[in-house]
Amino acid sequence: MKILQVIFCFVIATIFTEDVLPQSSQQSFCRSGLNILVLDHSTATDSIYVFLGNGCIVNDVNAILTNINHTWVSDLRVYLRKGNSGSLIVNFVGGSGDNFINTVLDDSALIPLSSGTAPFTGTYRPSSPLTPFNGISTDGYWKIAVTDTGNSGDTGSLHAWCIQLTFTCPTGGIQTVEIPNTYRLYHNYPNPFNPVTKIRYGLPKNGNVKLTVYDELGKEVKVLIDEYQQANTYEAIFDATNLPSGVYYYKLEAEGFSDTKKMVIVK
Numbered sequence: 001m002k003i004l005q006v007i008f009c010f011v012i013a014t015i016f017t018e019d020v021l022p023q024s025s026q027q028s029f030c031r032s033g034l035n036i037l038v039l040d041h042s043t044a045t046d047s048i049y050v051f052l053g054n055g056c057i058v059n060d061v062n063a064i065l066t067n068i069n070h071t072w073v074s075d076l077r078v079y080l081r082k083g084n085s086g087s088l089i090v091n092f093v094g095g096s097g098d099n100f101i102n103t104v105l106d107d108s109a110l111i112p113l114s115s116g117t118a119p120f121t122g123t124y125r126p127s128s129p130l131t132p133f134n135g136i137s138t139d140g141y142w143k144i145a146v147t148d149t150g151n152s153g154d155t156g157s158l159h160a161w162c163i164q165l166t167f168t169c170p171t172g173g174i175q176t177v178e179i180p181n182t183y184r185l186y187h188n189y190p191n192p193f194n195p196v197t198k199i200r201y202g203l204p205k206n207g208n209v210k211l212t213v214y215d216e217l218g219k220e221v222k223v224l225i226d227e228y229q230q231a232n233t234y235e236a237i238f239d240a241t242n243l244p245s246g247v248y249y250y251k252l253e254a255e256g257f258s259d260t261k262k263m264v265i266v267k
Contacts, residue, residue, distance in 0.1 A: 024059060024166060024167070024168050025166070025167055025168070025169070026164065026165065026166045026167075027052075027164075027165055027167075028064070028162050028163070028164045028165075029048045029050050029142070029162060029163050029164075029165070030048070030064075030066070030160065030161070030162035031046055031048055031160060031161055031162070032066065032067075032159070032160040033159075033160070034046060034157075034158055034159050034160060035157055035159060036157060036158040036159075037155070037156075037157050038068075038070060038076070038146050038147075038148050038155065038156040038157055038158060039148065039155055040148055040150075040152050040153070040154065040155065041148060041149065041152075042147070042148060043145050043146065043147040043148075044145070044146045044147075044157075044158050045143060045144065045145045045146075046143070046144055046158060046161070047141045047142060047143045047144070047241070048141070048142045048161075048162075048163060049140070049141055049142075049195075049196055049237070049239045049241070050138050050139055050140065050141075050142060050163075050165070051139050051237045052138050052139060052167070052169065053139070054169045054170060055137070055169065055170050056137070056138040056139070056167045056168065056169040057135060057136070057137065057138065057167060057168055057169075058133050058134055058135065058136050058137070058138055058165055058166070058167050059134060059166045059167055059168060060107070060130075060134065060165075060166040061080075061130045061133045061134075061163060061164070061165055061166075062104055062105060062106045062130070062163070062164040063080050063089050063104075063105040063126065063130065063144075063161070063162075063163055063164075064102070064103065064104050064105070064161060064162035064163070064164060065078070065090075065100035065101075065102075065103040065105070065120075065161055066101075066102060066103075066159070066160035066161050066162055067099075067100070067101060067102075067158075067159035067160040067161075068099065068100040068146060068156065068157075068158050068159065068161070069098060069099050069156045069157050069159065070098050070099065070100075070148075070154065070155070070156025070157075071098050071153075071154045071155060071156060072098065072150060072154040073093070073094045073098060073099065073100065073118045073119075073120070073156075074092055074093060074094045074095050074118070074150065075092070075148050075149060075150025075154055076090060076092070076146060076147065076148060076149075076150075076156075077090060077091055077092065077146075077147045077149060078090035078144065078145070078146050078147075079144070079145045079147070080130070080133075080142070080143070080144055080163075081142075081143045081144075081145070082133055082136060082140065082141070082142045082143070083136065083140060085132045085133050085136055086132060087126065087128045087129065087130050087131075087132055087133070088127055088128045089105050089126040089127055089128060089130065090105075090113065090126070090127055091127035091128070093113050093114050093116065093118075093120075093127065094116065094117060094118035094120065095117070095118065098118060098119055098156070099118065099119040099120070100119070100120045100121075101119055101120070101121045102121055102122075103120045103121060103122065103124065104122070104123040104124070104164075105123075105124060105125070105126035105130070106123050106124070106125065106126075107125060107126065107129050107130050107131065108125075109123045109124050109125040110125070111123075111124050111125065112124060112125045112127075113125060113126055113127055114127065138165055138167050142163050144158075144161055146158050179202075179203075179204060179231045179232060179233070180202035180203070180204050180233065181204055182202075182204055183201075183202065183203065183204060183252070183254055183255075183257040183259070184201060184202035184233075185199075185201045185250075185252040185259040185260075185261060186199070186200040186201065186202075187261055188200075188238070188250065188261070188263045191263050191264060192263075192264040192265065192266040193240070193263070193264075193265065193266070194240075194265060194266055194267050195239060195240045195241045195243075195265070195267070196237060196238065196239050196240070197237075197238050197240075197263060198235050198236070198237055198238075199211065199224070199235070199236045199237075199238060199250055200233065200234070200235045200236075201233070201234055201235075201236070201252050202232075202233040202234070203229060203230075203231050203232060203233075203234070203254060204231055205231045205255070206228070206229070206230050206231055207228065207229070207254055207255040208227070208228050208229075208254065208255065209225055209226075209227065209228070209229045209252070209253070209254045210223065210225060210226045210252075210253045210254070211223070211224040211225035211226075211236055211250065211251070211252050211253075212224065212250065212251050212253075213238060213248055213249070213250050213251075214248065214249045214250075214251065215246065215247075215248055215249075216246055216247045216248065216249075221243065221248065222238070224236045224237075224238060224250075238250070240265045243265055244265070244267070245265050245266055245267045246264070246265060247262060247263075247264055248262070248263050248264070248265060249261065249262055249263070250263060
């Protein structure tokens with residue numbers, strides 16, 4: 001008698017969910033620890049990469065100027081852009097004084113930014129509405145540009161900023177879950193990359209999971225995942241915008257399992 005042995009690599013479960021109205025969520029995405037100079041008659045830029053997946057759509061945006069130092073803020077214009085959408089959120093406001101510190105720009109604010117005084121702290125209505133972003137995808141690069149167009153001798157720097165997104169994601173329909181029969185850590189894609197890559201991994205059972213990136217010397221660079229997760233196949237996004245070119249390693253640890261793979265940043 002012949003025995004037929006079949007090894008299943010993973011189980012695919014198709015889950016039908018009841019169609020319901022999408023629920024609105026809010027999340028902030030920030031960049032901090034920066035020191036990007038804003039020099040006379042020049043533009044300083046930075047970007048935040050957002051990945052929520054699932055076709056999430058923007059309902060509302062607040063821009064937060066967490067820390068912009070400048071000796072004369074009325075020289076500044078600040079522009080926020082996502083793809084083909086953009087808004088001039090700061091346009092020559094204030095007078096003498098310096099700095100935007102925890103300045104929230106919200107279309108629903110009562111006080112327009114033009115009525116405020118430097119240093120700006122609090123919640124204001126931006127110079128131009130943020131409504132051009134409503135209805136676009138949450139995912140991708142959100143970019144800020146700070147331009148000094150004033151008199152010579154005034155300088156500053158961009159240290160930290162955030163975007164606060166209110167969004168909805170489609171719900172209901174068919175959801176596919178891939179549950180592998182063993183722990184799996186896949187090769188990242190793309191590789192080499194600049195500056196974003198995706199790391200896919202699979203969990204055969206529920207448990208605590210940690211996914212960590214190290215440099216070539218073994219120094220911890222970033223913890224991408226450190227939480228309890230359900231059995232499934234996942235994908236993590238690694239943004240290496242602030243890291244130099246070189247060889248890096250990513251390590252998956254889960255319930256006694258450990259695996260490490262190599263990736264390369266090329267800039």
